[in-house]
Amino acid sequence: LIWTRPDFAAHTHIDTFVNTVQTLERGLFDAFFLGEGLRVRENRGRVYDLDVAGRPDAISQLAALAAVTDRIGLVATQNTTYNFPYDLARRLASLDHVSGGRAGWNIVTTDNAWTGENFRYGGWLPHERRYERAAAFVQVAKDVWDGRAVDLHTDLVDVTAPPTVKGRPVLFQAGDSPGGRDLAARHADVVFSANTDYEKARAYAADLTRRLASYGRTRESLRILPGAQVVLGDTAAEAAEKAEWIQREQITGPRAIAFLEQYWNKDLSGYDPDGPLPDIEPAEGELDPSRGTLPIEHRTGKLERIAGWRALGLSIRELVIQVTPRHNTFIGTPAEVADEWARYVRTRAVDGFNILPQLLPGTIEEIVDRLVPELQERGVYRTEYEGSTLREHLDLA
């Protein structure tokens, strides 16, 4: 959406980032987080989506932002599959140095086979072995930052490094698979969970607490920050209407068609997105499990799912709007959303939220100017930065 609105600057322009991060710092945010994409989004061999058409390198962007901010943490997503452990550890340590201790690393293993076509090893590691490499990779990075010599030689990671640089970026992890949860329990300081609904969040926190114990850690050593979208209005009705508008803007015709093509696995470009669902039958076979654009539970049982969709009698675009999950969206007045968040925080279901803005700068300006004061009034949000490092902001040892 950022890309397709003429009144917003292109999201690769650094000024967009500078404005955003300075607003967040005014709102006393713990950190600014950037994702990673290593391949242009394609469907059936054609680039179709502006969404990730621009995914510059996060560490370089955050280093630039470090020079124009003082307090806010700077979290870069970087994968452990297509980087060298020593090189990445050094780049992250450099970010930590230039920012005065504000660096964070969101550890991912990447969508392997598809992304891998941009690298020499295309699809070189099955899912479990990616996490095996990730765990060894993170251990190397920690050794490098703690000034320990590294001498590790396996078929996945091969490094000899002298004791070197000091640095201590905060480690984030987002994978929700068992391998991802274990990696988080073993190494992460913060998890970005996808379990935002209150009951799911409680269950997730309980599961992580169990996994932490098996690595000799307590719940106190981990911060849980589920993803959240926020839509605010003066009244509940106004907020709901705005949320509806945003959803319609986000699901454009080409995007709706591309969504269906993933299920049909056929060229549907001739269909009108505002017309009925395609009358042809989908291709045989389940969805490609190596692609990360669909939730795991949607990658099987596609024929039943499609039959169910047909029964709804909606247009292609209406259907996609309806089936696109909105479980992580908080919609309401600032007071309503603040009340709900206070409940999450007080019961330790979460330690905070990773906010995914839909509109820039609109969403974050609203949050900073309207939601933050309500949260402060309820005693669940800081009123000033007490420390100067990201580790201090998150109250991590």
Added chain:
Amino acid sequence: MTRRTLATVTAAGGHPGPYELALAGKSTLETARLVAERAEAARIDALFVPDLLVFGAQGTIGAQEPLVFVSALSQVTSRIGLIATVSTTFHHPFNLARLFGTLDHVSAGRAAWNLVTSSIGEQNFGPGELPSPEDRYARAAETLEVVNALWDSWKPGALRAGPDGRAVLDPSLIKPISHAGDFFTVQGPLNIPPLPQGRPVLIQAGQSAAGIALGARYAEVVFTALPTLADAHAFTDKIRGQSARPGLPLIFSSFHATYGATEAEAKRLVRERLEAIDYEKGRALVADMLGGGVDLSEAKLDQPLTESHIPDLSAIGRRRGRVEIFGRLIREGRTLRELIQAAQDTGHWSVAGTPEQLADAVQERFEAGVLDVLSINGIADDRTHDFVVNGLLAELRRRGIVKPDYRGHTLRDNLGLTL
């Protein structure tokens, strides 16, 4: 056509050198910021960041990863170019294309890549030994083919404003590169829109035969250690002779200047510096300049070294260009003491004098057509800042050799380079 002028570069802070002496107590970024601000105020064309790839005994100094470092500097400067040294031996081209693409975007078109193939660092990147120079340069050439294709993978107009003002993506103008070579297979396209400069400025360092071949074919600027005018002529003739592009690559030389208010003062400073050299440690330094396999611990300081001290070049796997220079100095009959003195400047062009005399030396090479980009030291050191800015640079501007101000907003504009 714009008249040819001399471009200027200075080293960014944050690595060993005289700046740290003058700016003790400041953080790496603060130091670098001060250097950058002074350099930009003096209308220097670009900041240069080397890469040591390993952390030495000096702690974090020299340790900063250059791309991260210059990305930070991009936001405290607005005009000066940013040159980051990155090895092709230890990186994948898809990552490199993204990293330099990002730098060019965050700096609004001020990125340059100083391409090296590395003479150290392999122990941190396993598995195995440092590849041979031949393999390193072959990998560098393939890397360049890939990154250039990736930077060009979005054709003009692929992303443009539509009739309603919305951004429109034309997928037919974004092509995969489908590269399959000896070192890499890369599908593409790049996932970053076209760079402000199209491609970052490509600088290359490496004076061995393989380095010259790579530079002649791909580089827009070559970074050199050319101690004498004769060296500069020989090198320029050689690389331009191999290049199919007239006037390219530009010759970029490091200028190790000793500034004095009078000639006598400059000479005194040089003498003091030579007297302060630890000549016993210097034996190891010269041995290193000769490839590291020579034992000079018993050689007499004031006698010339002999042919037997010059190693067989084909057995040298790193810094061959440097070995060639020192081998030649031995053949010219230099004593070990003189070689140790030359090694202090690691084979670079070194001149002492008043700003006018230094300007004469620069003018001589510039007018001979063997110098296009000059690396100037001492700009951030309070003891020499005035000599550099109001002395040497002002004199070169008076003589019309250095342009009075930035010519444009991208580094390409300022270096007069077009794609």
